[in-house]
Amino acid sequence: MWEKAANPGASMTSLSPHLPGFAPQVSAFCTELAGFREFGSATVCGEFGGVPVFENEFWTAKQREGHSLQEVSYRACFKPSLPGFFIKRFTKPGDAVYDPFMGRGTTLIEAALLGRRPVGNDANPLCIVLTAPRLAPPAQDEIEKRVREIPLDAAADAPDDLHVFYHPDTLREIAALRAWFIARRESGAFDAVDAWIQMVATNRLTGHSVGYFSVYTLPPNQATSVVAQRKINAKRDQTPPRRDVRAIILKKSRNLLKDPMPDTPMLPGSLYTGSAASTPGIAGSSVALIVTSPPFLDIVQYKTDNWLRAWFCGIALDGVDVWEFRKLPDWSAAMRGAFAEFLRVLRPGGLMAFEVGEVRKGTVRLEEEVVRIGHAAGFTPECVLINTQDFTKTSNCWGITNNERGTNSNRIVVLRKPE
Ligand SMILES: C[S@@+](CC[C@H](N)C(=O)[O-])C[C@H]1O[C@@H](n2cnc3c(N)ncnc32)[C@H](O)[C@@H]1O
Incomplete structure (x- = not known):
């Protein structure tokens, strides 16, 4: 369906059997990604299970990190430009933007700065401590x-x-x-x-x-x-x-607080502590867009890493059910439960951008698993977007020493709730 020769020699996801009953459709978004050249390089196109895969630098490490309000550290956080890319394209001011694994609240802060209504959830109660104050900053x-x-x-x-x-x-x-x-x-x-x-x-x-x-x-x-x-x-x-x-x-x-705040006051957020698989506080069909990143396989120990912060905030993490899976079938089973809930809260036609990063040096392709899980849950997989970046100074949130050189990629499965 897509030109695979945009960058000859580049290795991409190989052709694989189509997902059962899946009929690929060419969306305007896919057309945009295929022709994307904003930062100089052409998009490499491939496919998985009939779902187009696009690889390029869609947001760049050369852009500044984002609004100063975002500069709070958290394990495995993503950059503000990631949610910004989707929020600007797929929502209007006033729309609800949701992150069920909100972490430090990157998606929520970005949504609020863009005049959208932030909705967030995380199993770790610390995430509300980190996010809520920045949605209503004092002078x-x-x-x-x-x-x-x-x-x-x-x-x-x-x-x-x-x-x-x-x-x-x-x-x-x-x-x-x-x-x-x-x-x-x-x-x-x-x-x-x-x-x-x-x-x-x-x-x-x-x-x-x-x-x-x-x-x-x-x-x-x-x-x-x-x-x-x-x-x-x-x-x-x-x-x-x-x-x-x-x-x-x-x-x-x-x-x-050094960057200017938006002209119109930020909309109040709705923030929850609990499992992404059960969010009764969020009304069905109320969310326009989900941008999120779940815990990956055996990468981050959210409880251990946050023990001192939890002590300081008077939070007991012992009984908190933070997902830390080592085996893919366990991870997939948990995600299947969560995807049913995401389908419930999204409005018909609403989109989910689900980021999974690189796992075990690329030997486990979580993005392909997410395509399968999403399709089985009733979503229409629209594409997989792989954002690659070179970096010289990593943000601490990736847990890599400053001033090293390297690359990292965000692997994002874009899924739509059928109309
Ligand atoms: C990759 S981090 C998200 C980081 C976030 N995108 C950011 O920019 O800060 C994954 C988050 O999932 C949370 N989490 C783990 N298990 C969860 C569950 N069952 N339900 C909701 N959140 C969970 C962790 O506490 C962690 O904050």
Whole structure:
């Protein structure tokens, strides 16, 4: 159906038997992708099961990362340009855009900045802490006033082990800040300004520069264990330096708020904590577009990586059912359940962009599994879009050391709910 010779020699998905009962259709979107040349290279076209596959640089690493509000780290987050690409093409202002595995809320923030109505869900309660405050950001002067009011010298408990990350005075301030949020919640006084400060402080807990509360450690989206940090300290011959908790929070707040906000106020978000496979709070046929990225196979341990953030926010992750599958059949079974729910919440004709990244050095093609699962669930597979990028400095959210060179790809299956 598509010209495979756009880039002779390039290896693409081989021809495979058509999905049962699948009748390929040429959509305007596919035509656009096939002829896409915005960043210089031509699209490589292939197909899988009769579904067209397009590979190119559809959004570029050379573009800036996105709005400053997006600059919050989280494991395996995608870049704002990914949801932006689909939101701009497939929705109008006021439409609901949903991410059932929202993470740090990249899709929701992008949707809100573009005047769409953000809807999000994640099994990890931390995701609401990270996302909600940025959908209703307070003014910098309100943040400054509150940060100065919080009694950081108040006595509060903290596990002794945490001295492996923090200078004793810094840890005292972190513990006082944590106790402030807990007390404000208990008294019903916790407000949008507290929520903002909690989100920023959560992000500043650990990292590898002076902009974080901790001594040098792993990138900020990934807290290492106390035992491993002891080894890092010994190897680097380091002891945690004193950090100015207030100054770090204020600086990061200024950075997050530095880009202009949209002219029209952002629409309020609807955010849920729970399984993507069961979202009774979201009305049937209410969503125009889903842009999402599920947990991949055995790549990220969301609970382990977030243990320190969860402690700081008073969240118990033990009983939280975060999907961490090692075997493809288990992953597929979970996704089948979730896809039935996605079909329910999407409006007829609505689209889902489902991103699966590269798994086990490309030996497992999750995107092909997603095509099969989507088709069996009742979606019409429209295409697979593979965005390839060279990079010199990776964002921390991919968990790769800064200043390395390499490539990565986003593998996105585009599925439509039939009219
Ligand atoms: C790849 S990350 C999503 C990152 C997101 N796209 C972003 O930019 O931050 C996958 C997310 O799925 C969440 N998750 C895992 N199991 C889940 C489940 N059963 N239901 C909903 N969310 C789940 C994890 O907590 C994690 O935040």
